[in-house]
Amino acid sequence: MSDGIFWKSVKRGFRRTCPHCGAGPLFDGWMTTRDQCPACGLVYERSAGDTWAFWIIGDRIPIAIAIAAVYFGVGPRSWIQGAMVIGAVLAVLVATIPQRMGLVIALDYLSRRWWPDPNDPLPSSVAAHGD
Numbered sequence: 424m425s426d427g428i429f430w431k432s433v434k435r436g437f438r439r440t441c442p443h444c445g446a447g448p449l450f451d452g453w454m455t456t457r458d459q460c461p462a463c464g465l466v467y468e469r470s471a472g473d474t475w476a477f478w479i480i481g482d483r484i485p486i487a488i489a490i491a492a493v494y495f496g497v498g499p500r501s502w503i504q505g506a507m508v509i510g511a512v513l514a515v516l517v518a519t520i521p522q523r524m525g526l527v528i529a530l531d532y533l534s535r536r537w538w539p540d541p542n543d544p545l546p547s548s549v550a551a552h553g554d
């Protein structure tokens with residue numbers, strides 16, 4: 424855990440590449456996740472729903488903050504303005520789906536690295552691809 428793997432994986436996820444090797448793409452198209460890394464064979468998501476906890480953190484919290492900010496900051500006099508702020512936040516959230524999906528996959532990958540599961544072996548270490 425002291426080898427900077429956290430930031431390396433997060434960076435790779437944000438760049439939409441495999442958190443394990445950094446070489447294979449995470450997506451097939453704009454936001455269709457691949458099942459597996461074509462370069463090292465890492466299975467990105469063992470079973471659907473493994474990453475839901477990370478999704479809640481990544482999705483609900485920014486929306487909740489935006490709504491709270493509008494509620495407490497803008498006030499009831501300018502609900503149209505408030506709706507526009509929430510709309511802008513939602514637009515940003517949608518626009519960054521691939522990046523956030525990459526981060527979620529990277530966090531899931533890290534949790535599997537930190538708490539290894541004998542039934543879920545990660546691909547053996549591969550040659551570093553840059554970074």
Ligand SMILES: [Zn+2]
Nearest residue numbers: 441444460463
């Ligand atoms: Zn890979």
